[in-house]
Every structure is written in C-alpha cells, then in structure tokens.
Amino acid sequence: MNNTINYDKVRELHMAVKKQDPSNFIEHVINKDLEENKNDGRVHTRFPPEPNGYIHIGHAKSICLNFGIAENYQGLCNLRFDDTNPSKEDVEYVDSIKEDVRWLGYDWDDRLYYASDYFDRLYDYAGQLIRKGLAYVDDLSPDEIREYRGTLTEPGKESPYRSRSAEENALLFEKMKAGEYKDGSKVLRAKIDMASGNLNMRDPVLYRIQRGTHHRSGDKWCIYPMYDFAHPISDALEGITHSICTLEFEDHRPLYNWIVENIDIEGDSRPKQIEFARLNLSHTVMSKRKLRQLVEEGHVRGWNDPRMPTVSGLRRRGYTPESVKDFCERIGVAKGNSMVDLALLEHCIRQDLNNNAPRVMTVLRPLKIVFENYPEGQVEMLEAENNPEKPETGSRQIPFSKEIYIEKDDFLEEPPKKFFRLAPGREVRLKHAYIIKCKEVIKDEQTGEILELRCTYDPETKSGTNATVRKVKGTLHWVSASHAIDAEVRLYNHLFVKENPEEQGADFKDNLNPDSLEILPACKVESSLKKAAVSSRYQFLRKGYFCVDPDTTEEKLVFNRIVSLKDTWAKLQKNK
Ligand code: ATP
Ligand code: MG
Numbered sequence: 001m002n003n004t005i006n007y008d009k010v011r012e013l014h015m016a017v018k019k020q021d022p023s024n025f026i027e028h029v030i031n032k033d034l035e036e037n038k039n040d041g042r043v044h045t046r047f048p049p050e051p052n053g054y055i056h057i058g059h060a061k062s063i064c065l066n067f068g069i070a071e072n073y074q075g076l077c078n079l080r081f082d083d084t085n086p087s088k089e090d091v092e093y094v095d096s097i098k099e100d101v102r103w104l105g106y107d108w109d110d111r112l113y114y115a116s117d118y119f120d121r122l123y124d125y126a127g128q129l130i131r132k133g134l135a136y137v138d139d140l141s142p143d144e145i146r147e148y149r150g151t152l153t154e155p156g157k158e159s160p161y162r163s164r165s166a167e168e169n170a171l172l173f174e175k176m177k178a179g180e181y182k183d184g185s186k187v188l189r190a191k192i193d194m195a196s197g198n199l200n201m202r203d204p205v206l207y208r209i210q211r212g213t214h215h216r217s218g219d220k221w222c223i224y225p226m227y228d229f230a231h232p233i234s235d236a237l238e239g240i241t242h243s244i245c246t247l248e249f250e251d252h253r254p255l256y257n258w259i260v261e262n263i264d265i266e267g268d269s270r271p272k273q274i275e276f277a278r279l280n281l282s283h284t285v286m287s288k289r290k291l292r293q294l295v296e297e298g299h300v301r302g303w304n305d306p307r308m309p310t311v312s313g314l315r316r317r318g319y320t321p322e323s324v325k326d327f328c329e330r331i332g333v334a335k336g337n338s339m340v341d342l343a344l345l346e347h348c349i350r351q352d353l354n355n356n357a358p359r360v361m362t363v364l365r366p367l368k369i370v371f372e373n374y375p376e377g378q379v380e381m382l383e384a385e386n387n388p389e390k391p392e393t394g395s396r397q398i399p400f401s402k403e404i405y406i407e408k409d410d411f412l413e414e415p416p417k418k419f420f421r422l423a424p425g426r427e428v429r430l431k432h433a434y435i436i437k438c439k440e441v442i443k444d445e446q447t448g449e450i451l452e453l454r455c456t457y458d459p460e461t462k463s464g465t466n467a468t469v470r471k472v473k474g475t476l477h478w479v480s481a482s483h484a485i486d487a488e489v490r491l492y493n494h495l496f497v498k499e500n501p502e503e504q505g506a507d508f509k510d511n512l513n514p515d516s517l518e519i520l521p522a523c524k525v526e527s528s529l530k531k532a533a534v535s536s537r538y539q540f541l542r543k544g545y546f547c548v549d550p551d552t553t554e555e556k557l558v559f560n561r562i563v564s565l566k567d568t569w570a571k572l573q574k575n576k
Contacts, residue, residue, distance in 0.1 A: 015041050015042070015074075016030075016034060016041055016042055016043035016073040016074055016075045017073055017074045018031055018034045018035070018073070019031060019072050019073060023332075024276075024332060024333035025276075025333065025335065026065070026069065026242070026244060026274055026276065026333055027069065027072070029242070029272075029274060030043055030069065030073065030242060033241070033242075033272075034073075038241070039241040039269075039270075042075065042076075042239070042241055043069065043070065043073040043074075043075030043076075043241055043242065044070070044075055044076045044077070044078070044238070044239055044240050044241045044242070045066040045067075045069050045070055045075065045076075045077045045078075045240065045241070045242055045243075045244060046066060046077060046078040046079070046080050046113075046235065046238065046240050046243070047059075047062060047063050047066045047067065047077065047078070047079055047080070047101070048080045048081075048082045048115075048231070048234075049081065049082065049097050050081070050082045050083065050085070050088075050089070050288075051081050051082075051083055051089045051090060051091075051093035051094045051097060051215070052085070052088040052089050052090075052093060052288055052289075052292075053093055053288030053289070053291060053292050053303070054093065054096050054097070054100070054288070054291070054303040054304070054308075054310045054311070054312055054313075055096075055097050055100050055288075055310065055311050056286050056288070056291065056308075056309045056310045056311065057279065057281060057286070057309045057310075057311065057314065057324070057327075057345070058278055058279040058280075058281075058286045058309075059100075059311070060100075060104060060311055060324050060328060061278075061279045061328045061331070062244070062246075063101055063104055063106060064104070064324075064325055064328040064329070065244060065276070065328070065333060066244055067101075067104075067106040069242070069244075075241075076111065077106070077108065077111075078108060078111040078112075078113055078238055078240070079097075079098070079101060079108040079111065079112050079113070080112075080113040080114065080115065080234060080238070081094055081097070081113070081114045081115065081116075082115050082227070082230070082231065082234075083114055083115055083116045083214070083215065083216065084115050084116070084224055084225050084226070084227060084230045085210075085224065086210065086212035086213060086214040086215070086221075086224060087210070087212045089214070089215050090215055091215050094215070096303070096312060098112075099312075100311040100312060100315075103311065103315060103321055104311070104321050104324065104325065105321050105325070111238075113234070113238060114216060115225075115230050115231075115234050116214060116216045116217050117216075118230070118233065118234055118237060119217060119220075119221055119225070121233070121237070122225045122229065122230055122233055123177065123223075125233055125263045125265075126173065126188055126206060126207060126225070126229070127170065127173070128263055128264065129190065129206075129262060129263070130166055130169045130170050130173060130188075131166055131170065132166075132262065133166055133191065134190060134191050134192075134262055135169065135188055135189065135190050135191055135206060136159075136161060136162055136163075136164050136169050136188070136189060136191055137161065137164065137168075137169050137172040137173055137176065137186055137187070137188055137189075138159050138161045138162070138186065138187050138188075138189050138203075139161050139185070139186055140159050140160075140161065141184070141185075142184060145159075145187070145205070148194075149194075149199060149202050150194070150199075150202065152199070155194060155195035156194035156195065156199075156202040156203075157194060158194050158203075159189075159203070162191065162203070169188075172186065173188055173207075176188070176207070176209055176222075176223050177221070177222070177223050179211075179222045181209055182209070183209050183210055183211055183222075184208070184209060184210075185209065186209060187205045187206075187207060187208050187209070188205070188206045188207035188223075189203045189204065189205050189206060190203055190204050190206055190229075190255075190258070190259075191203060192204070192255075192258060198251060198254055198255075199251075200228070200251055200252050200254065200255045201254055201255060201258070204226070204228055204255055205226055206225060206226055206228075206229040207223050207224065207225055207226065207229070208223065208224060208226065209222055209223050210222070210223070210224050228252055228255050228256070228259070229259060231243075231256070232256045232257075232259040232260045232271065232273075233259065233260075233263060233265070235260075235269075235271040236260055236263075236265045236267075236269045236270070236271055237265065237266075237267075237269075239267060239269050240269070240271045241269075241271060241272065242271070242272055242274055243256075243271045243272065243273045243274070244273075244274050244275075244276065245273060245274075245275055245276075246275060246276065246277070246278040247275045247276065247277050247278065247335075247337060248278075249273065249275055250275045252273075253273050253275070256273045257273075275335075276333045276334065276335065277333075277334045277335060277336055277337045277338065278337065279331065279340060280337065280338065280339045280340065281309060281339070281340050281342055281345070282339055282340065282341050282342045282343075282499045282500070283342050283494040283495065283496050283497075283498070283499060283501075284309045284342065284494075284495055284496060284501070285309075285496070285501055285502065285508050286309055290508060291303070291308060291309075291310060293509070294308070294509075297509075299509070299512055300495075304316045306318075306490070306492055306549075306560045307492050307495045307516050307517065308495070309495075311324075315535075316547075316549065316550070316560065317492070317547065317560055317562055318349070318535075318537050318545065318546070318547025318560055318562035319345075319349050319562065320349065320352050320353075320356075320537075322352055323345075323348040323349040323351070323352040323353075324345075324348075326348045326351070326352070327344065327345050327348040330344065330348065331344070339499070339500065341569065341572075342494070343567075343568045343569040343572065344569050346563045346567075346568075346569065347567055347569035347570060349545065349562055349563055350545065350563055350565075350567055353537055353539060353545045353562070354389060354539075355389050355390065356387075356390075356537075357387070357537045357538050357539045357545055358386045358387055358393065358538055358539070359384075359385070359386060359387055359388070359538070359539045359541055360525065360526050360528060360529060360538050360539070360540060360541070361384070361398070361431065361432075361477040361478060361479055361525075361526045361540070361541050362477070362479065362487070362489075362523060362524065362525040362526060362529075362540040362541075362543065362546075363405040363406060363407055363477070363478065363479050363484070363523060363524045363525075364407060364489055364520050364523045364540075364543060365407055365408040365409065365520065365523075366405035366406075366407075366408070366522070366523070366524045367405060367406055367407065367408045367410075367411060367450065367452070367453065368403060368404075368405055368451070368452040368453070368481060369403065369404050369405070369406060369436070369452065369453045369454075369455050369478075370402065370403050370452060370453070370454055370455070371402050371403075371404075371436070371455055371456060371457045372439065372454055372455070372456055373456045373457065374401070374402040374457055375402070376402060377402075378401065378402065379399050379400070379401045379480070379483075380399070380400050380401075381397040381398065381399055381400075382397065382398050382399075382400050382432050382433055382462075382463070383395050383396075383397060383398075383432065383464060384396055384397070384398045384431075384432040396528055398432060398480070398526055398527075398528070399480045399483045399527065400433050400434075400480055401480045401481070401482055401483070403480070403481035403482065404430075404478045404479060404480050404481055405478060405479050405481055405484065405524045406422070406430075406476050406477075406478045407476070407477070408450075410422055410428075410474075410476050411423065411438070411450070411453060413441060413450070420473035420474040421474045421476060422436075422438050422453070422474070422476065423438065424438050424440075424441060425437070425438060425439075426438055427470075427472045428472055428473075428474040428475065428476050429461075429463075429472050429474070429475045429476070430457075430475075430476055430477075430478050431463070431475050431476065431477050431478070431541060432463050432464075433457075433462070433463055433478070434457040434458055434459065434461050434462055434463070435457070435458045435461040435470060435472055436455045436456065436457045436458070437455055437456050437458070438453055438454075438455050439453075439454045439455055439456060440453070440454035441453055441454075442454065476542075477540075477541040477542050477543075479524050479525065479526050480526075480527075481524070483526075483527045484524035484525060484526060484527065485524070485525050485526075485527055485529060485530055485557060486522065486523070486524065486525075486556070486557070487523045487524070487525045487529075487556070487557040487558065487559060488519065488520065488521050488522075488523065488556060488557070488558045488559070489519075489520045489523045489546070489558075489559045489560075489561065490517060490518070490519055490520075490549065490558065490559065490560050490561065491517070491518040491519075491520065491561045492516060492517060492518075492560065492561055493513055493515055493516050493517075493518070494513050494516060495512065495513060495516050496508070496511045496512060496513055497511050497512075497513045498511045523559075525540075525557065525559075529557065532548050532552075532557065533548060534548050534549070534550050534552055535547060535548060535550075536548050537562065539565075542565070543561075543564075543565070544561050544562070544563055544564040544565050545561070545562040545563050545565075546559040546560060546561050546562060547559065547560050547562050
C-alpha cells in the first residue's frame with residue numbers, strides 16, 4: 001500500500017466548490033474556510049472506524065456526513081481503519097465495514113488507509129517530540145499515573161521521571177520498542193502541563209507497551225500509539241482538512257491541535273477537528289462493545305441479526321440504503337446530544353417501500369375456507385394490481401379456487417361492535433375477488449378449535465367488473481389453498497423493552513425484550529412469490545413490509561418483517 005500522498009497532485013485534482021445552501025453548522029465552517037482560502041481550497045474528510053466490531057446506524061450517520069460533505073463540495077473522503085489497538089481488532093471486521101460503506105453507496109476509490117501503516121512514522125514523530133523535550137518516558141504504574149493526574153478541581157502532580165533528559169528518553173523509548181520492558185511498565189507521555197484545567201493536557205500518554213498480535217503488523221510491534229496521538233497525525237499525513245468526530249472528543253481538541261502544531265509533517269497540513277452529537281436511537285444500544293456482547297452471549301443470532309442496529313442487520317432486515325440515508329438526512333447534524341425515536345427510521349423505510357414495494361397476498365396464520373357453491377376442481381385467474389402507487393408496474397394474475405386461506409384473526413364467532421371482518425352469517429369482500437358469506441363454522445369436537453369455515457361466494461360480485469356491487473364493510477386478503485406456497489415468516493419487535501436500555505445505570509441486558517423475535521413457521525404465500533430473490537422486498541397486504549431472508553432454500557421461503565404498516569411516527573407528527 002502506497003500511503004505517501006502527492007499533495008501537488010491532490011491540489012490539482014480537487015478544488016472544492018463552495019456550497020450555496022449549507023445545511024448544517026459543519027458546512028458553515030467549511031464554507032468559511034473556503035472563503036478564507038484555507039487548505040488551498042481543498043475539502044478532504046475521512047471516516048475512521050476502529051475495526052473492533054460491525055458498524056451500526058450511528059456509524060452510518062458519520063459515513064453519510066463525511067462522504068456526503070465530500071460529495072457536496074466535490075472534495076474527497078478517505079476510509080481509514082483506526083487500528084491502533086492490537087487486542088480487539090480483526091480482518092472480519094475490516095471486510096464487513098468495507099462492505100457496509102459500499103452498500104450505503106459510497107466509494108473511497110484508492111484512498112483506503114490503515115493507521116497501522118503509519119506505525120513507523122508515528123514512532124519517528126514520537127522521537128521528534130522527545131528530541132524537542134516535549135515527551136518523556138514515565139515509569140509510574142497506570143494506577144500512579146491516575147493518582148498523579150489530579151481532578152477537575154485539583155491540579156495534577158508532576159511525575160518524578162518528568163525531568164529525564166532528551167537523550168535518556170530517546171534511549172528508553174528505543175528499548176521500549178525493542179521489547180526490553182514488561183507490558184504496562186513504562187509509557188511515553190507528552191510533556192504539556194500537569195496543572196492544566198483540561199485533564200487531557202496533563203501529560204497524556206502517547207505510547208504504551210502492549211504485546212499482542214496485530215491483524216496487519218503481526219508481532220512487529222510491542223508498543224502501540226494512543227488514539228490521541230495517532231489520529232491527528234494520520235489526519236495530517238492524509239491531508240485531511242476537516243476531521244469530524246463525535247462530541248466526547250471536544251475536550252481532546254486542544255491536544256489534537258497540540259500534536260499537529262508540535263510535529264513537523266510533510267505537506268504542512270493543518271487539519272481541523274469539528275465535533276457533532278452522536279446518534280442515539282431508542283430501544284437499542286449503540287456501542288460495538290455491547291453489540292459484541294449480544295452476539296457472543298447468544299442473545300441474537302449474529303452481528304447481522306435483523307434485530308441489531310448494525311448496518312448488516314438493517315440490510316438483512318430489509319432496509320434500503322436510500323432509507324438509511326434519508327433517515328440520516330432528516331435527523332440532521334447537531335451540537336447537543338439527544339435520542340432519536342426508532343419510529344422515525346421505520347417511517348423512512350415505509351415511505352420508500354410504499355412507493356417501491358410490489359404488493360402481494362399472504363396469510364400468516366391460516367384459517368381454511370371452503371366455498372360450498374364453487375365448482376370442485378375449478379380455478380380462475382383474477383387480476384391483481386402490483387402497486388397502486390405506481391400504476392405503470394401493471395398487474396398479475398392470481399388463482400381463485402374452491403378452498404382458500406384467510407387470517408385466523410379475520411374471523412370471530414362472536415364479533416364485538418366495531419369488528420367488520422368475517423363472522424357467522426356475515427359478508428366481506430375478498431380483495432381482487434368476490435363477496436363471500438360465512439355459513440358454518442367447523443370445529444374440533446374435543447378442543448373446540450375452529451378448523452375451517454364453510455362459506456358461499458357471490459359470482460355476481462367479481463372485483464373490477466361492472467356487476468352489481470353491494471357495499472360491505474370489510475375487505476380481507478387471502479390465498480388459494482392449493483396454489484399457495486409454504487413459508488416461514490419472522491416477526492421482529494424492539495430488541496429492548498425500554499426506550500433507553502441503560503436508563504439510571506441499568507445493565508442493558510436486563511432490558512432485553514424476550515419477545516423480540518416471533519417465528520411463524522406455517523404461513524401461506526401467493527404463488528407469484530415462488531421465485532422471489534433473496535433480499536427482495538414486498539408489501540404483504542394489510543400485514544406490513546417483508547424481505548426475503550438469506551436462510552431461504554429451494555424447499556423453504558423465509559421472510560423477515562421489516563416493519564408493520566402502522567406508522568407511529570407519522571401519527572406522532574400529526575398530533576403535535
Ligand atoms: P462504538 O463504541 O460504537 O464502537 P466508536 O466511536 O468507538 O463507537 P469508531 O469505530 O471509533 O466507534 O467510530 C468511527 C467513527 O464513527 C468516529 O468518527 C465516530 O465518532 C463515529 N461514530 C461512532 N458512533 C457514532 C454515533 N452513534 N453517531 C455518530 N457517529 C458515530
Ligand atoms: Mg472507538
């Protein structure tokens with residue numbers, strides 16, 4: 001990997017174009033920088049995930065923001081793996097992150113970087129600081145370092161090792177690298193100010209000794225740079241102009257600037273750190289560490305379980321990249337932390353699929369109906385529109401016959417007042433078909449369970465014809481019994497019962513929803529779904545939006561419910 005950047009070439013190729021209508025405070029900052037002709041008119045961002053897990057919807061927000069800015073300004077955005085911690089990182093995660101960024105529709109071209117590619121240079125830059133008298137090797141233990149740091153109200157205490165000479169420090173640092181000391185026995189620290197009001201400036205640790213095989217550099221190193229040291233240098237090396245990160249790094253900004261200012265880097269790049277509020281989503285957790293726990297302890301079926309807020313989970317569930325991007329745009333970019341309702345994300349996919357998903361009929365909990373007056377063995381084909389929102393998608397033919405299935409809960413023997421579906425002696429319309437009337441209920445003699453209904457159909461009431469049409473209140477979906485295909489349908493509910501699973505210091509796992517997955521193994525779906533491709537999405541009439549799961553085989557179709565039809569977000573907005 002060649003990670004030496006030719007800045008002249010970059011400048012030549014990429015002159016940013018100022019945005020006319022900045023849509024958030026970050027774009028205002030960038031516009032101002034362009035007006036002041038900073039960074040030679042370049043706009044260059046990066047998305048810097050740590051490959052220690054699969055990325056989630058919060059990362060998607062950061063991806064949309066960073067790659068989106070590059071698009072809006074005709075600038076560039078790098079993908080950089082921030083892999084400075086050998087113990088938790090893995091190529092599996094690197095690969096999944098690349099796949100997820102691509103799925104969202106973004107492209108880093110040839111700008112794929114790894115912080116670990118800079119290990120040699122980072123080591124040299126640390127040497128620079130040592131020679132300038134700005135860094136020293138400290139023998140205090142981690143506990144002592146913490147003690148010496150002081151608190152928000154009390155200044156810290158200087159380490160007794162702080163006054164070592166540059167020569168001594170250089171020698172010790174070299175020996176640290178050579179593996180002469182035990183893990184944790186020494187660190188390299190910046191020499192800044194133990195009395196600073198900002199704890200991050202009280203001689204922060206730059207390097208630690210930590211043996212462990214790194215997913216790229218193997219066993220070459222036993223010392224690893226800290227994020228606060230590696231990140232600003234990686235940004236500067238790549239010519240990043242705007243280093244966008246989440247709010248918890250606000251207090252680290254003076255250190256970021258201190259590193260950039262005190263290190264002599266080729267290209268003279270001066271990246272600027274800008275912080276925004278991270279996305280918090282209701283009814284879920286959003287930290288790779290916690291998501292990994294859910295996977296490893298078997299609370300979900302994997303990182304891409306459709307209940308997970310990971311990008312791969314959303315993809316498997318049936319979310320489209322467009323809906324995820326739409327969501328990220330609607331929530332905007334803010335300076336204050338807040339919690340976004342999951343219902344908004346669901347609203348976005350509903351909007352997308354309302355326009356784009358073909359309609360089909362399926363029965364999730366089947367109840368058989370036999371038509372007493374329909375000829376044995378007869379089948380007729382009826383016309384069904386594919387998508388009323390898009391008449392140009394045309395229609396298909398669906399079979400009607402003597403035996404059909406309807407949903408169990410569309411029939412009640414003793415219907416309450418506002419129940420307009422089927423009941424003994426009542427009429428309802430079958431979608432795309434006829435008006436039918438319930439004549440008789442057949443039950444299991446022992447258990448009283450309803451086994452099937454005997455009905456009649458009225459041949460004069462075929463949908464779409466000019467035949468005399470009576471008004472009936474209910475319209476039901478159905479499938480022809482002998483034509484329908486068996487399918488398994490998986491229904492998902494919130495992964496956590498509480499809006500904030502960690503409210504009041506709760507252990508998030510105590511708030512897992514025991515009913516987050518419901519499997520319906522014996523559903524009946526219309527025959528047009530026979531060849532439905534994995535990942536294709538449909539509206540099951542009256543039931544919601546569904547997506548074909550990769551568990552589907554020749555023998556068995558498997559669907560995930562993406563969302564139900566009930567749009568709680570739209571309702572909330574209306575009542576405001
Ligand atoms: P996590 O604890 O979930 O792993 P992280 O911040 O440690 O989060 P990184 O891989 O270091 O994860 O993050 C890569 C980028 O994504 C960073 O710039 C980070 O600020 C951003 N990011 C992470 N979580 C969110 C979030 N919830 N909302 C917006 N941006 C986020
Ligand atoms: Mg992190």
